[in-house]
Amino acid sequence: xxxxxxxxxxxxxxxxxxYMGVGVLCEVTCNEERMDMEGxxxxxxxxxxxxxxxxYHCPEGYYPYPALTxxxxxxGTWKPAPRRRPLQQCKMVECPNPLVLESGSVLPVQMQYFxxxxxxxxxxxxxxxxxxxxxxxxxxxxxxGGTPICSRDSGxxxxxxxxxxxxxxxxxxxxxxxxxxxxxxxxxGLHLLGSKARVCQESGxxxxxxxxxxxxxxxxxxxxxxxxxxxxxxESLQLAAPIxxxxxxxxxxxxxxxxxxxxxxAMDISDSIAEEEFDKARNAVKKLIIKVSSFSVSxxxxxxxxASDVLxxxxxxxxxxxxxxxxxxxxxxxxxxxxDARDNVGTNLNLAFKTILERMAIQKQRNEMLFMEVHxxxxxxxxxxxxxxxxxxxxxxxxxxxxxxxxxxxxxKYLDVYVFGVGSEIFDEDIVPLVTKRNDERHxxxxxxxIELEKTFDEIIxxxxxxxxxxxxxxxxxxxxxxxxxxxxxxxxxxxxxxxGTASKCMGSLVTRRFILTAAHCFKFEDKADKxxxxxxxxxxxxxxxxxxxxxxxxxxxxxxxxxxxxxxxDVALIQLKEDVDISINIRPICIPCTKETSxxxxxxxxxxxxxxxxxxxxxxxxxxxxxxxxxxxxxxDQRSDAKLKLQHQLRDxxxxxxxxxxxxxxxxxxxxxxxxxxxxxGGKQPTRxxxxxxxxxxxxxxxxxxxxxxxxxxxxxxxxxxxxxxxNSDVKQESSENSRDFHINLFKVVPFLKKYLGNETSDFQPLxxxxx
Ligand SMILES: *[C@@H]1O[C@H](CO)[C@@H](O)[C@H](O)[C@H]1NC(C)=O
Ligand SMILES: *[C@@H]1O[C@H](CO)[C@@H](O)[C@H](O)[C@H]1NC(C)=O
Ligand SMILES: *[C@@H]1O[C@H](CO)[C@@H](O)[C@H](O)[C@H]1NC(C)=O
Numbered sequence: 001x002x003x004x005x006x007x008x009x010x011x012x013x014x015x016x017x018x019y020m021g022v023g024v025l026c027e028v029t030c031n032e033e034r035m036d037m038e039g040x041x042x043x044x045x046x047x048x049x050x051x052x053x054x055x056y057h058c059p060e061g062y063y064p065y066p067a068l069t070x071x072x073x074x075x076g077t078w079k080p081a082p083r084r085r086p087l088q089q090c091k092m093v094e095c096p097n098p099l100v101l102e103s104g105s106v107l108p109v110q111m112q113y114f115x116x117x118x119x120x121x122x123x124x125x126x127x128x129x130x131x132x133x134x135x136x137x138x139x140x141x142x143x144x145g146g147t148p149i150c151s152r153d154s155g156x157x158x159x160x161x162x163x164x165x166x167x168x169x170x171x172x173x174x175x176x177x178x179x180x181x182x183x184x185x186x187x188x189g190l191h192l193l194g195s196k197a198r199v200c201q202e203s204g205x206x207x208x209x210x211x212x213x214x215x216x217x218x219x220x221x222x223x224x225x226x227x228x229x230x231x232x233x234x235e236s237l238q239l240a241a242p243i244x245x246x247x248x249x250x251x252x253x254x255x256x257x258x259x260x261x262x263x264x265x266a267m268d269i270s271d272s273i274a275e276e277e278f279d280k281a282r283n284a285v286k287k288l289i290i291k292v293s294s295f296s297v298s299x300x301x302x303x304x305x306x307a308s309d310v311l312x313x314x315x316x317x318x319x320x321x322x323x324x325x326x327x328x329x330x331x332x333x334x335x336x337x338x339x340d341a342r343d344n345v346g347t348n349l350n351l352a353f354k355t356i357l358e359r360m361a362i363q364k365q366r367n368e369m370l371f372m373e374v375h376x377x378x379x380x381x382x383x384x385x386x387x388x389x390x391x392x393x394x395x396x397x398x399x400x401x402x403x404x405x406x407x408x409x410x411x412x413k414y415l416d417v418y419v420f421g422v423g424s425e426i427f428d429e430d431i432v433p434l435v436t437k438r439n440d441e442r443h444x445x446x447x448x449x450x451i452e453l454e455k456t457f458d459e460i461i462x463x464x465x466x467x468x469x470x471x472x473x474x475x476x477x478x479x480x481x482x483x484x485x486x487x488x489x490x491x492x493x494x495x496x497x498x499x500x501g502t503a504s505k506c507m508g509s510l511v512t513r514r515f516i517l518t519a520a521h522c523f524k525f526e527d528k529a530d531k532x533x534x535x536x537x538x539x540x541x542x543x544x545x546x547x548x549x550x551x552x553x554x555x556x557x558x559x560x561x562x563x564x565x566x567x568x569x570x571d572v573a574l575i576q577l578k579e580d581v582d583i584s585i586n587i588r589p590i591c592i593p594c595t596k597e598t599s600x601x602x603x604x605x606x607x608x609x610x611x612x613x614x615x616x617x618x619x620x621x622x623x624x625x626x627x628x629x630x631x632x633x634x635x636x637x638d639q640r641s642d643a644k645l646k647l648q649h650q651l652r653d654x655x656x657x658x659x660x661x662x663x664x665x666x667x668x669x670x671x672x673x674x675x676x677x678x679x680x681x682x683g684g685k686q687p688t689r690x691x692x693x694x695x696x697x698x699x700x701x702x703x704x705x706x707x708x709x710x711x712x713x714x715x716x717x718x719x720x721x722x723x724x725x726x727x728x729n730s731d732v733k734q735e736s737s738e739n740s741r742d743f744h745i746n747l748f749k750v751v752p753f754l755k756k757y758l759g760n761e762t763s764d765f766q767p768l769x770x771x772x773x
Contacts, residue, residue, distance in 0.1 A: 120134045375414050681743055
């Protein structure tokens, strides 16, 4: 009766099935009596069973106090046990003490500062303020803005600037000369994140990162994480980008050898992360992977879920050599992974790190030279709690040793350990020692819940900072001009004044920083480049054109003698701009066929990729979905229109055949001479209606989205059989009728023309790299 003490507890319920000869196996369950919380409520991860977690919930701006969570123990009691005093309640979120400003005053002076309380900061005379002059206590337990600092106006011989004192912290040390050291600690009840000690360096910079004092209820906002993690991961991705890149100044950075990148993702699925949050966490991981792939890097992945044991979803060893796992397969495996909370009572964080260490050891043993070139990025999602396997600190030290190879100084940049603290209760003290510490970089983030995490990864890798990747775009818009622009950042408008004073409007696409691709029929032969106005972005007029280049075989009168009034074969042209445009989130070139840039966007790796292979991917189906942009005059907005290319013989014949009945001069006999193989055909009502192009759409890109983030142009809008938009392009999304067809120049048919100008290697602009064949 050794359990008699426990059993006598009135709170414990028993289920004791009897097994012959084995003795009594008992399950004690927890109970809910007197567990309610004032102002909020709770959820249970596994009902009242052993291992279940009671998670308290409070409204925005409040947090559960004194416990954030309770764990149901084997004994049927909660840990921590509920107490009468202090009573479990929702408390208003507080921000750390701001009255730490030196040489200045803080108003108002209060004992405590709550959500929405505002403070203002003023410096004594002879001192001036850096940082925020007023701050508001936010719902995540942090002050808005940056730490206010009063620094002496003159006479300072200090090498480093006064770094101030963060709210809630104490600082020892007050001289800022070379090698001077400052150390920090936080008030009771707060944890220090960032550097505990900082040293003034000869460069005038402090080592480490600014310390911050966090309550257990303090979280980072999605925006804060996006900014900090985004810039760090971008750095890694750019190191690994396999193609030549051009920075904003137009300098060409050539990376000789593709940098190699290993990403190890480990997700805590023990009870410490509630079951309903699992799917969201999984989605966040998927988003991260998809986003990373859009940067033309193909990292090797290790993906594990862990609790008391480690479940390996993707093994990085499978990636080595030529056996690359395609991204789709990785995502598929992730999707198929079944979350089962029942098996997981323990959390063995150390085992997760050990698994990664082992995988590294195998790679190193197989090919040490290769291992040395690899950049390793570890991304952990955990609440930091573990109850098995011991502390992972030693294992993390071994991982560092494995990568540093006795040369920490040089090789530190090859390893990044990030931890996202996710969960109802996060154990900062246990996480902080694990993450990478590097000047001005953050590697530890506290996320309120998995929903916030998903939101964060949506924004995390900001496309605007990446140059040199064609077709990269935001994959959503909210119907406003600005967001539509970010979705179609290559879109250009062309206004052309002819010699006779008449004007015409066309669409075009930015294909390099120096060139716009459009239709030849937008120009007359005598047109002058300086009469062309190109607009990209909402109101951004490009500095002017220096050259109009029509396809040499374009000749609108070429078949006049055969009764064809206008002949549009090879209806493509390039406009060379006077100078490069600046790449930004709003302005970026689209990918065009048969270039190495497009191979990268299509994730075709290797030297032997051919133009044909790209064509087979982009024109895989007999009916291929494509899009183009029309301007909606009513809404004064660009809108996406959709159509299907009829590619297969019979479908194509039916599509183009109609021209013979609709267009003056075209007969079944001369049809194929007029509508040559260089045209792509859309329209009609079979099998579904397409959107039709309108007059002002000429020269616009016919494009295909590849995966979620890249766009490739496959055609140029040329001509149509029926003008279904009589008032110019006023009726946007005009639908195709039985007898309407649109014809677009197939870019795969005009590659030599594109290559001659866009691939010009002796020019003063960055050429596109075309495939050999
Ligand atoms: C629990 O509390 C949250 C936050 O205060 C509230 O949104 C939710 O409706 C509550 N649920 C129940 C069942 O009372
Ligand atoms: C600070 O916030 C608390 C709680 O909302 C409020 O009662 C108090 O009046 C505020 N103080 C100031 C100075 O605004
Ligand atoms: C390529 O660039 C050089 C230098 O600007 C120029 O002289 C040449 O005409 C260009 N070639 C073509 C085909 O435009």
